[in-house]
Amino acid sequence: MQAIGRYFDGKTAQEIRVVLRIIEPDLCLYDEAKNLIGRWPLVDLRDENAPHRPNELNLSHSLESDERLVVTDPVFIESLKIVSPTLRKRRKGAAGWWKPVIAWTAAVVICVGLFFGYGLPVLAYGIASLVPYDTRSKIGEGVENIVIQRLAKKTKNKEADPVCEGAVAQNAIEGLVQEFVTAAEADILPVKVTVISSKVPNAFALPGGRMVITSALIDMAEEPNALAGVLAHEFGHLVDKHPMSLFVTNVGIAAFFSMALGDVSGGTVIAAIAQSASGAAYSRSYEDDADETAVNLMNRLDMDIAPVLPLLKKLGEKVPEAGLFSVFSSHPDMDSRIQAIKEAKTTGTLNAFSERAWAAIKIMCKGSV
Ligand SMILES: [Zn+2]
Helix, strand or coil: CEEEEEEECCCCCCEEEEEEEEECCEEEEECCCCCEEEEEEHHHCEECCCCCECCEEEEECCCCCCCEEEECCHHHHHHHHHHCCCCCCCCCCCCCCHHHHHHHHHHHHHHHHHHHHHCHHHHHHHHHHHCCHHHHHHHHHHHHHHHHHHHHCCCCCCCCCCECCCHHHHHHHHHHHHHHHHHHCCCCCCCEEEEECCCCCCEEEECCCEEEEEHHHHHHCCCHHHHHHHHHHHHHHHHCCHHHHHHHHHHHHHHHHHHHHCCCCCHHHHHHHHHHHHCCCCCHHHHHHHHHHHHHHHHHCCECCCCHHHHHHHHHHHHHHHCCCCHHHHCCCHHHHHHHHHHCCCCCCECCCCHHHHHHHHHCCHHHC
């Protein structure tokens, strides 16, 4: 009786096709050239799948070895169960296997905690600065897709493409952002702004110089400078590399946990990426810094940022119904932020958008809703 199996040596991820034969008292493994490469005593075989699966065995032969053998041939599985009755019993000495896991997890939690309290934000900023443009750009694209997918669920027409288009509107928004780039005199990447159709008023700055704003936010903005103020704030996050720092922090912590908990699928990391996308972890100091940058930029461009204040107030009030995903629900202390912007001297005589551009921006999502 023989079957094909997949052998793993426990050191590399490489999979080796083996021929299996039951020659009591052993299970014998042969490579493709028919050389005997292993003899696993039948009494020592254990199925490591937890829970056990009807159509697959994931065999080990001792506690000390990480070698594995995957068997899927149903007839061979039945034969093995007969000659190796302890196959699906827990290995002796395996009790308490979780202790090192708990210890490791605790150690990681303590390290991350110390790190987070004392060094992670600084470290994250350093790493964020080192990530090459191409990589940042790719990360930004991935994160943006997650944001758009999540927000698209909140459009009236779920089938329609949520990205809003309109050359006049798009040019006006990108033109303003380009003015920010010039005025900031910062070493900043090209900035891409995507407007999407969504019932949730929101704005995000994402890694790789990306910004996303929603149609509901545009609807709520009563004046060009109100929208410009939000864009300037998000631009402030980009100047200070907040999105990339947040990404590094979240994904770094998730990677630690993922390793500690043996989360092979990487679900923890994906969740962390989504978390960075929602911007839910921006600290108050990040918000204050972005507000300060916004006020300075708008002043420099002779555009009064004050019209953003009623918009911020409305967004602050909308929090309960905006739901968990709203960036603004996590933008802390809206009232004190409004107060701080009021106290900063805001000046300016120009409108951020011409009448024609503003009209185009106001209707750019109407076609896609
Ligand atoms: Zn913000």
